[in-house]
Amino acid sequence: MSEKYKRKYTFGEDYGTSFYKFGPITLGEKPRLIENRGYFPDKSSVIYKLMGITREVIVGEKLPSYLESKEDLASRLIYPMRNGVVDKDDEKAWRVIEEITGYGLKAFRSVGSDFKGYFVTAALSSIAPRYMYEKIIEIHRKVDWETGLIRAVTIIPQPLAVAIAHKAPTCIVIESGHGNTQICPISRYPIRSAIIALNRGGSDADIITSQILYDAGYGDIAKEEAIVRRIKEAIGLIPKRLNEAIREAKRNYEKYHVKYKIAGTRIEVDLGKDSWTRFLIGEYIFNPKDEMFESYFKRGMRRPRDMKIGEITFRGMMDLGEAIIESVEKCPIELQPYLYNRIILSGGNLQWKAPPQFKDVAVDSATKIKILLQEKGVEGIIVETAPEPKYSVWRGCIVYGYALPKDYKWTWENMEGWIDLHA
Amino acid sequence: MHEDVTQKIKVYFTAEGYKELNLENLHESLKPDLAFKMGEKTIFINIIDLEVVKDRSRFLKKLMGTVAMSDICEEVYVAIPKILATSIDTAAFKEHGIGMLIIDKTVRKVLEAERRKIAAKEDLNRKFETIETRLNHLEKAVANLETELIRLENLKHIQVNPPEDARINLLESEVQDLRRNMERIVEKLAEIERKLLGTKKIKEEVKIGRLPITEGKMKIPSGELPSYLQENPWLEILSSKRGKSDEIK
Numbered sequence: 102m103s104e105k106y107k108r109k110y111t112f113g114e115d116y117g118t119s120f121y122k123f124g125p126i127t128l129g130e131k132p133r134l135i136e137n138r139g140y141f142p143d144k145s146s147v148i149y150k151l152m153g154i155t156r157e158v159i160v161g162e163k164l165p166s167y168l169e170s171k172e173d174l175a176s177r178l179i180y181p182m183r184n185g186v187v188d189k190d191d192e193k194a195w196r197v198i199e200e201i202t203g204y205g206l207k208a209f210r211s212v213g214s215d216f217k218g219y220f221v222t223a224a225l226s227s228i229a230p231r232y233m234y235e236k237i238i239e240i241h242r243k244v245d246w247e248t249g250l251i252r253a254v255t256i257i258p259q260p261l262a263v264a265i266a267h268k269a270p271t272c273i274v275i276e277s278g279h280g281n282t283q284i285c286p287i288s289r290y291p292i293r294s295a296i297i298a299l300n301r302g303g304s305d306a307d308i309i310t311s312q313i314l315y316d317a318g319y320g321d322i323a324k325e326e327a328i329v330r331r332i333k334e335a336i337g338l339i340p341k342r343l344n345e346a347i348r349e350a351k352r353n354y355e356k357y358h359v360k361y362k363i364a365g366t367r368i369e370v371d372l373g374k375d376s377w378t379r380f381l382i383g384e385y386i387f388n389p390k391d392e393m394f395e396s397y398f399k400r401g402m403r404r405p406r407d408m409k410i411g412e413i414t415f416r417g418m419m420d421l422g423e424a425i426i427e428s429v430e431k432c433p434i435e436l437q438p439y440l441y442n443r444i445i446l447s448g449g450n451l452q453w454k455a456p457p458q459f460k461d462v463a464v465d466s467a468t469k470i471k472i473l474l475q476e477k478g479v480e481g482i483i484v485e486t487a488p489e490p491k492y493s494v495w496r497g498c499i500v501y502g503y504a505l506p507k508d509y510k511w512t513w514e515n516m517e518g519w520i521d522l523h524a
Numbered sequence: 525m526h527e528d529v530t531q532k533i534k535v536y537f538t539a540e541g542y543k544e545l546n547l548e549n550l551h552e553s554l555k556p557d558l559a560f561k562m563g564e565k566t567i568f569i570n571i572i573d574l575e576v577v578k579d580r581s582r583f584l585k586k587l588m589g590t591v592a593m594s595d596i597c598e599e600v601y602v603a604i605p606k607i608l609a610t611s612i613d614t615a616a617f618k619e620h621g622i623g624m625l626i627i628d629k630t631v632r633k634v635l636e637a638e639r640r641k642i643a644a645k646e647d648l649n650r651k652f653e654t655i656e657t658r659l660n661h662l663e664k665a666v667a668n669l670e671t672e673l674i675r676l677e678n679l680k681h682i683q684v685n686p687p688e689d690a691r692i693n694l695l696e697s698e699v700q701d702l703r704r705n706m707e708r709i710v711e712k713l714a715e716i717e718r719k720l721l722g723t724k725k726i727k728e729e730v731k732i733g734r735l736p737i738t739e740g741k742m743k744i745p746s747g748e749l750p751s752y753l754q755e756n757p758w759l760e761i762l763s764s765k766r767g768k769s770d771e772i773k
Contacts, residue, residue, distance in 0.1 A: 108749075129750050189541040190563050232541065265758045289761055409535045496752040503753065504762035517765075 107507075110212070110252070112219035113498030114205060115259065116198070116226075116237075118182050118278040119449070122495040123205035125219065126503060132495040133208065135161050138180045139197030142167055158193075160200045184280035185226030187233060199240045206250045218245070218252025218523065222502035224494045227258035227276070227283045227291060228298045228413045231513075238520055245522045253519040255502070255511065260285035262497025263447045263487065271436070272443035273425065275470075277386070277450035279303045281415060284428045286440050290517075295431035297424045300415035301389065301405045303450040306333055309385045309394075312402050313378045319370055328363060332370060335361050338463040339383030339453050341472060343391055346462040350377035357459070380463070383453060387469055388420035422473025444470065444484040447493055451486065529571055529627050533558055533603055536631035542567065554593055556600075566597040567637075569625070572604050572612075591620055599637035601625050609634075 108126060115122040117137060124132040139158045159167050181187050181194035188194070206219070223237055234256050245251035260274035264287045276283045282299040286292045307326065310333040314323040322328055336359045340346030350357040359379055361370045372378065384391060389405055398404050405417035416424065429440050451466040464472070467484040474482050487493045511518035534544060542560035556568035570590045576583050593600050600621075604612055606628040614635050617624055623637025753759070 126750070130752075188543065190543070265756070266752050268752070268756045268758065270757050270761060409538065496750070499750070500753055500756055500758055501762060504759045506763060506765060509765045 106215065106217075107220060107503050110216065110219050111499055111502040112206070112209070112221045112251075113495045113502060114202070114221060114223040115262070115494035115498060116182055116223065117259075117494065118185060118280060119180075120491070121201050121205065122492065123208075124495070125209050126499050130496075131492055133205075134491070135201070135204070136164070137182055137201065138164070138178060139193075139200055140164050140167055141177045141179065141193065143177070156200075158196055158200045160197065160204050182226075185228060185278065185283075186230065187236075189232050189236075195236060195240075198237070199243065202237075202240050203244045203247065206244055207248060210248070210250065219250055220502045220507070220519070221251050221254045222498040222505075223254065223256045224259045224262045224498050225256055227260050227285045227296055228281070228415075229258075230413075234516070241520075242522055251522050253507070253521045253523075255505065255517065255519050257498065257501055257517070258285065258291050259283075259494050260447075261287060261291050262494040262501065263445060265497035265500045266493040267445055267485075267487065269443050269445060271439045272445050273429065273440050274445050274447060275421075275425070275451065277302055277446075277448040279450070282421070282424075282448075282450070284424050286428055286432050286436075288432070288436055288439075292432055295428050296413070297419075297428040298413050298415045299405075299419060299421070299424055300408045300417045301386070303330075305389070305405055306337065306382055306386050306450070308403060309397065310337065310382050312397055312400075313372070313375070313381065314370065316378075317370070317372050317375050322363075322368065322370065331363075332361050333382055336372070336379045337382035337453065338379050338459060339387070339455065339466065339469050340380040341462055341464045341468070343380060343384045343388075343393060346380045347377045347393075349462050350380060383463075383469075386421070386450060387473060388422075390418050390420055420473065421470065422477055425470070425474060426477060426479065438481055441474070441479055441482050444482065445487060446470070446484065447487045447490045449490065452490065529573065529603065529605065530558060532627055532631050533569060533571075533625065536625075537567070553589065554596060556589075556593055557603075559597070565599070565639075567599045567601065568593045568597045569601045569603055572602050572608070574605065574608065577608060590622060594621060594640060598639050599623060601633075601637055603627055603631075 111126040113122075113124065113126075113132065115132070119137060120134045121137040122132040122134045139160045141158050179193050179197050181191070181197045187198070206221075209219075221241060223241070225233060225237065237256055238254060241251055241254045260276050260283060263274045263276065264270070264272050269287070271288050272286075274283075274285045274287060276285070280302045282302055284297040284299075286295045307329050311323040311329045314320075314329065314332065322332075338346075354374065354376070357376045357379070359372050359376045362368070363370070381393060385394065394402075407417045408415045419427075425444070429437050432440060446466055453466050455463050455465040455468070465486070467486050470484050471482050505517075505519065507519060509518045511520045537560045538544070540562075542562045545559035545561050545566065547555050547559055557571045558569040560567045560569075570586055570593075572583070572586060576586055590600055590602055601623040602617060603625040604627065606626055609626050612624075614624055618635060621638030621640065622635075623633065624635035626632045626634050748754075
């Protein structure tokens with residue numbers, strides 16, 4: 102099997118928290134994507150019988166057309182990778198992942214006469230425990246048996262894929278998704294002992310947004326998760342320095358006053374004199390320890406807690422600057438300046454707008470991280486935001502699968518190499 | 525009970541893949557300090573710390589409770605701080621099949637609990653199975669009734685002659701028979717498929733289950749590789765990795 106073969110039959114899979122991105126190298130710059138979720142229809146319902154559904158779980162673009170009543174949607178619509186980690190015995194979640202994997206590969210069944218199976222590189226969260234690797238391999242075995250589409254499979258951590266896609270052999274990747282944030286130093290391979298995971302992500306910014314809406318008299322809206330997320334994205338700002346930003350927003354009330362009209366409804370959210378609270382939303386992602394948040398915790402808002410999954414402890418309240426420093430300082434001293442010299446931000450939770458009219462007090466994620474590190478005495482920092490964060494991991498998978506020699510066999514010690522499914 | 529000890533035990537069992545169980549519905553006398561579940565297996569844990577040992581009646585109560593729990597879960601453990609470990613004899617626990625965990629900086633399993641079969645649970649499982657079967661029958665009956673109702677509703681608007689009516693009834697009963705047979709066949713097929721998936725040996729012999737791979741025109745990137753592959757230093761790093769085993773043919 103030659104390089105020419107890999108140029109046709111390398112396949113990438115990114116099991117993201119919200120989307121599953123997949124496809125062969127021949128797609129070029131962008132993969133195909135579907136939501137990483139599955140729907141278990143109610144087999145006893147008349148609709149199920151009338152529509153002639155024979156599948157236990159439905160995934161893919163057509164999923165919304167199968168959704169039934171709202172009441173039991175939460176128990177039937179499963180997002181298996183909401184936090185990057187799937188419980189070992191969460192059968193429904195694993196069933197969805199199996200279906201999604203099969204869906205992805207079957208979508209690219211049209212192949213040449215020289216086809217002997219894809220070289221598949223799958224990417225998982227850097228904090229995924231070993232049993233997740235084992236399950237993913239088992240799922241690929243099943244899919245291959247059913248379809249004959251897989252020659253060999255390998256699994257890599259998502260931050261490594263991001264570093265590869267950005268052509269950065271030495272860097273720190275900060276991947277912040279819906280449920281958590283991973284800080285992963287990389288020097289030709291992830292330095293596993295230095296990975297720091299935070300039990301904080303986009304969902305925590307949703308929580309403080311919800312609390313702000315509640316305080317502003319929008320209790321009903323505060324309960325609607327999807328609406329809260331949209332409001333967060335529309336009004337949230339990252340402050341350069343929180344106290345200064347709040348002072349300025351209170352002093353110059355008109356400038357920072359924010360209203361948000363919910364599309365397709367008559368509802369308009371007006372934060373009025375509390376418009377300064379929009380800075381709390383951005384700050385909370387970077388530093389929930391600020392005393393401004395204490396009053397919210399005292400009133401019952403859930404404090405991000407330390408949590409242990411497998412070998413990894415997810416820190417709840419650690420500020421992001423502190424976490425980066427702790428991660429870097431676990432690496433050899435000689436390497437540390439090179440790591441600070443290339444920090445790559447990836448994941449939806451770090452894609453924040455910094456409107457130019459607020460440039461005196463509001464910044465983007467890269468600048469905020471720079472400020473946090475500078476305050477702690479770190480110099481020579483270069484932070485970049487992934488231009489197309491949605492596709493970085495898939496692209497990294499393609500490069501990895503394309504370049505990794507086919508004779509490099511998987512070992513559990515190194516957690517790398519190919520697993521030949523036809524051996 | 526010391527919060528730190530509880531936390532360590534939770535971390536230990538969570539790392540093993542267990543999930544913490546909610547104990548709200550359990551009777552007070554049978555309630556352990558902590559309980560975990562993985563698949564069908566449940567584990568109860570009672571913590572015996574210095575405070576418990578100091579209070580004689582509380583200590584005895586806890587021990588008796590621990591023994592009683594053996595009847596309602598698969599494995600029972602007592603968790604003991606290291607400081608007490610030397611003064612507590614494991615023999616008595618071993619005799620009753622109770623395991624022991626020592627809590628220091630980490631959690632150590634010094635005595636494996638004996639796994640039991642739960643008679644009561646098995647009875648319950650049998651009852652559940654019977655109820656489930658009955659429910660399935662009922663579900664099918666309701667579904668048939670629904671279909672029948674829809675059909676009758678439609679028939680109200682159609683004028684039919686008596687002989688045609690009889691023919692329709694006959695056809696309908698035949699269709700129903702056919703549907704029942706088809707459902708049985710589909711179930712059987714699903715069962716066979718499940719069995720086949722789990723058998724690697726059969727995999728090599730039976731290949732009829734595979735979806736067809738269609739031969740089409742592949743779009744090979746002509747000359748230019750995607751931007752992320754061009755001048756990527758990782759290509760050299762990754763391609764220099766070498767294994768010891770045979771090349772994939």
